[in-house]
Amino acid sequence: xxxxxxxxxxxxxxxxxxxxxxxxxxxxxxxxxxxxxxxxxxxxxxxxxxxxxxxxxxxxxxxxxxxxxxxxxxxxxxxxxxxxxxxxxxxxxxxxxxxxxxxxxxxxxxxxxxxxxxxxxxxxxxxxxxxxxxxxxxxxxxxxxxxxxxxxxxxxxxxxxxxxxxxxxxxxxxxxxxxxxxxxxxxxxxxxxxxxxxxxxxxxxxxxxxxxxxxxxxxxxxxxxxxxxxxxxxxxxxxxxxxxxxxxxxxxxxxxxxxxxxxxxxxxxxxxxxxxxxxxxxxxxxxxxxxxxxxxxxxxxxxxxxxxxxxxxxxxxxxxxxxxxxxxxxxxxxxxxxxxxxxxxxxxxxxxxxxxxxxxxxxxxxxxx
Amino acid sequence: xxxxxxxxxxxxxxxxxxxxxxxxxxxxxxxxxxxxxxxxxxxxxxxxxxxxxxxxxxxxxxxxxxxxxxxxxxxxxxxxxxxxxxxxxxxxxxxxxxxxxxxxxxxxxxxxxxxxxxxxxxxxxxxxxxxxxxxxxxxxxxxxxxxxxxxxxxxxxxxxxxxxxxxxxxxxxxxxxxxxxxxxxxxxxxxxxxxxxxxxxxxxxxxxxxxxxxxxxxxxxxxxxxxxxxxxxxxxxxxxxxxxxxxxxxxxxxxxxxxxxxxxxxx
Numbered sequence: 001x002x003x004x005x006x007x008x009x010x011x012x013x014x015x016x017x018x019x020x021x022x023x024x025x026x027x028x029x030x031x032x033x034x035x036x037x038x039x040x041x042x043x044x045x046x047x048x049x050x051x052x053x054x055x056x057x058x059x060x061x062x063x064x065x066x067x068x069x070x071x072x073x074x075x076x077x078x079x080x081x082x083x084x085x086x087x088x089x090x091x092x093x094x095x096x097x098x099x100x101x102x103x104x105x106x107x108x109x110x111x112x113x114x115x116x117x118x119x120x121x122x123x124x125x126x127x128x129x130x131x132x133x134x135x136x137x138x139x140x141x142x143x144x145x146x147x148x149x150x151x152x153x154x155x156x157x158x159x160x161x162x163x164x165x166x167x168x169x170x171x172x173x174x175x176x177x178x179x180x181x182x183x184x185x186x187x188x189x190x191x192x193x194x195x196x197x198x199x200x201x202x203x204x205x206x207x208x209x210x211x212x213x214x215x216x217x218x219x220x221x222x223x224x225x226x227x228x229x230x231x232x233x234x235x236x237x238x239x240x241x242x243x244x245x246x247x248x249x250x251x252x253x254x255x256x257x258x259x260x261x262x263x264x265x266x267x268x269x270x271x272x273x274x275x276x277x278x279x280x281x282x283x284x285x286x287x288x289x290x291x292x293x294x295x296x297x298x299x300x301x302x303x304x305x306x307x308x309x310x311x312x313x314x315x316x317x318x319x320x321x322x323x324x325x326x327x328x329x330x331x332x333x334x335x336x337x338x339x340x341x342x343x344x345x346x347x348x349x350x351x352x353x354x355x356x357x358x359x360x361x362x363x364x365x366x367x368x369x
Numbered sequence: 370x371x372x373x374x375x376x377x378x379x380x381x382x383x384x385x386x387x388x389x390x391x392x393x394x395x396x397x398x399x400x401x402x403x404x405x406x407x408x409x410x411x412x413x414x415x416x417x418x419x420x421x422x423x424x425x426x427x428x429x430x431x432x433x434x435x436x437x438x439x440x441x442x443x444x445x446x447x448x449x450x451x452x453x454x455x456x457x458x459x460x461x462x463x464x465x466x467x468x469x470x471x472x473x474x475x476x477x478x479x480x481x482x483x484x485x486x487x488x489x490x491x492x493x494x495x496x497x498x499x500x501x502x503x504x505x506x507x508x509x510x511x512x513x514x515x516x517x518x519x520x521x522x523x524x525x526x527x528x529x530x531x532x533x534x535x536x537x538x539x540x541x542x543x544x545x546x547x548x549x550x551x552x553x554x555x556x557x558x559x560x561x562x563x564x565x566x567x568x569x570x571x572x573x574x575x576x577x578x579x580x581x582x583x584x585x586x587x588x589x590x591x592x593x594x595x596x597x598x599x600x601x602x603x604x605x606x607x608x609x610x611x612x613x614x615x616x617x618x619x620x621x622x623x624x625x626x627x628x629x630x631x632x633x634x635x636x
Contacts, residue, residue: 236502236509241486245494248485255481256495257466315485 036360037307037324040353044328048335055338059213066183066219068330070095070278070285072323073223074294075301076230077274079322080267082305083234085247085314086147088136088268090154091275092298097162098128098279099289103171106178106283114177122280129276132158133269141264162291172288182284185214186221222281226274231319233270243267247314303350304329307357328353386619394457395420396559396590397442403450404437411437413614414451419559422588424581426595426605426622430634434614435594439561442592443475444468455558472558476548476565484537488529489518491536492551521554522546525583542573549580553589560584560591566600578604598627612636 032039049056074091081088102121109117132154139150165171186198190212193201200212234240242263245253254260275294282293304325310317332349395418404412412434419425429435441448444462452459455471462468468475475481482491493514502508515532522529527546529539536544545565552560565581566574581604584591595601601608602622610618610633618633 232502232506232508236506238497238499238509241490241494241497241509244485245483248483249481252481252483253494255465255469255477257469258495315483 033360033364034309037309037321037328037357040356041324041328041331044331044335048331048338052335052338055335060334060338062214062217062220064327064330064334065223066217066285067334068326069219069223070282070294071297071300071304071329072326073226073278073281074275074297075304075322075326076226076319077271078301079230079305079308079310079317079319080234080243081147081271082302082310082312083243083247083314083317084264084267085250086140086264086267087151087302087312088271088275089148089151089298090132090136090158091271091278091301092294092296093155093158093162093291094129094132094272094275095279095282095294095297096289096291097132097158097165098125098276099282099293100162100166100171100291101125101128101289102280103173103283103289104165106175107171107173110173110175114175117175117178118181121283125276125280125283126273128279129273130269131272132276133272134265136272137265137268140268141261147268159291166289166291168291170286170288170290173283178284179287181218182281182286184218186216186218187214189213189215219281219285226277227319227323230274234319239263239266244315247316249315300329300350301326303354306354306361309357309361311361325357393420395454396456397592398454398457399438399442399451400454401451402438402441402448402453404434404441404446405449410614412441412448415611415614415616417609417616419590419592421590422585423606424585424591424593424604425607425609426593426601427609427611428595428601428630428634429611432613433611433634435611436563438611439475439563439592439594442468442559443473443561469555472556473561474552474555474557474559475561475563476545476552477563482536482544482548485535487531487533488522488536488539488543488547488550489515489532491547492518492521492554494551496555517554518550521550525550525553525580527580540573541569542576545569545573545577546580549577549584553584553587557589560589562591562593564595565593566595566597574600598630601630602627610634 045056054060074095078088078091102124105124106117106121109120136147136151136154139145139153140147180199184198188196188200190201190204190208192208193204196202200209204212234243242253242258245256245258246260246263246267250260253263278294278297279289283289305317305322306312307325307328308317308321308323310321329350332353333343333346336346336349337343397417397419399415399417401414401416402412403410403414415434415438417438427435427439437446440446442453442462444465444467447463453462454460455473460471462471462473465475483494486494489511498510498514498517500508500510500513518532522532525546527543527550529543529547536547539547549560549562562581565577569577578600581591581593585604593601593605605622608618608620608622608625608630609616610620610630612634613636617636620630
């Protein structure tokens with residue numbers, strides 16, 4: 001019993017114990033510990049490549065990338081929140097509300113030119129994100145409401161408004177051509193018509209459309225842009241550095257002159273905007289919005305962040321980690337479907353990976369730095 | 370439990386005084402500082418000066434008011450009465466941030482470091498050097514911050530191998546040193562250390578004390594709050610002793626001894 005309690009002691013105690021012993025962990029173990037999510041992703045890809053016929057295929061990989069877009073974008077902003085030692089429970093329904101609101105606006109604009117429809121849809125999305133983020137930010141940063149409670153409140157409000165606006169069923173958009181922005185590719189190739197960009201090769205009609213190959217799904221292009229932006233913001237800017245400081249020791253951050261409340265406020269606005277953009281990607285992909293579009297995705301996005309090495313206690317995490325975490329989840333989902341395993345097992349598999357991620361995180365500092 | 374000590378009427382004039390350098394402007398000059406918490410007078414009309422290059426130990430039993438006095442200088446509390454002068458100019462210190470801007474650096478007991486960040490990142494926390502990210506985006510100049518951090522640490526003879534490793538992986542002494550290096554780098558005019566050697570092993574305590582000597586040799590005045598009599602006599606030039614919110618003695622370290630100090634502290 002006593003042995004067990006020692007092994008479960010807090011990381012702080014372990015760290016101080018480590019100084020005296022001067023453990024010299026092999027660099028290999030440390031490297032594997034830091035990179036375990038990447039190694040695990042590679043192992044998954046190898047495993048499914050061997051066992052699941054059709055998994056190891058460029059077009060399947062493109063599908064995995066496009067399918068994970070919404071999940072990843074939901075997780076990008078949440079990564080900042082979790083590093084700041086908070087949580088935003090409302091992202092799933094902020095995403096749902098944004099998808100419903102922008103779908104309603106875009107449907108009402110039917111008949112207008114496509115760029116106008118998309119632009120106003122995007123503006124609606126950003127408005128929802130900024131509004132929800134401002135509410136969360138004021139509550140958490142300025143009124144000192146614990147993030148769990150504040151965002152639980154916003155979750156419920158966003159859910160309610162989304163259902164009131166939509167009346168329940170999905171809001172669909174009848175404008176043609178919108179689907180391209182959600183499901184299109186950067187480049188197309190047809191054996192006879194040749195290569196074309198951002199549109200099917202001209203002259204390809206009827207059943208010949210089936211022979212067209214698409215390269216670089218636009219959904220993947222969107223997430224590459226958004227993830228690069230967030231990666232730069234978190235990893236290379238002053239604001240990003242302050243996010244880590246606020247999550248590591250808010251008192252020290254504030255004594256060092258970092259405006260604590262303002263930094264937190266910006267973090268929650270960023271998170272809600274990224275959730276609303278996830279809703280917009282959903283609208284583009286499915287040509288409509290649903291109130292509960294992101295209901296199940298909120299926790300999956302947190303799972304991706306945890307797998308990516310972020311600490312739920314704050315102060316630690318990276319955008320690249322979240323990308324890897326989202327890839328792990330997307331590959332598991334895809335591989336299990338190809339293997340013909342009941343899709344519900346994916347929850348079990350993802351759950352096991354999350355628990356593994358936490359165990360690896362706890363081993364950090366004890367077995368390797 | 371007498372609220373009024375016998376010498377209160379004549380004020381600070383009657384307390385044992387160490388001779389102060391003539392004609393030198395004190396870096397810090399506190400006059401009749403008073404701080405009340407409800408009915409409790411935590412600090413009662415205390416005069417307290419610190420001269421350039423000296424190390425002053427602030428001593429007193431628990432509840433003597435030494436922390437409260439220092440917190441009025443560090444901007445944590447606002448005094449209810451009295452004035453604070455820095456380099457001969459009267460100042461208002463409404464916040465810890467303001468104190469830092471004025472050049473008053475406090476190394477708090479809880480260190481005020483972000484455990485998840487490296488030593489260089491901590492030294493530059495809140496005052497990051499701007500630079501470029503990926504060559505074209507606005508970002509931070511991490512290389513410059515690291516080299517400057519390395520320079521100030523080696524100047525203070527502090528050895529930290531990996532400036533990027535989170536400071537939670539450093540020893541207590543190295544962490545304390547990082548906090549002190551931050552103050553030195555930002556050209557502290559006055560350094561306040563709250564129990565700098567508490568929670569450190571003996572070799573680490575020695576290191577921190579020699580660091581205080583280094584600061585002294587650089588002309589940075591240091592106020593240390595400590596319970597450790599040995600530390601106090603090792604580094605302090607002057608001892609300022611408080612009891613129940615009042616100044617009771619201001620002595621040169623060379624003119625007194627631990628027994629007398631303890632007697633003054635307890636009363």
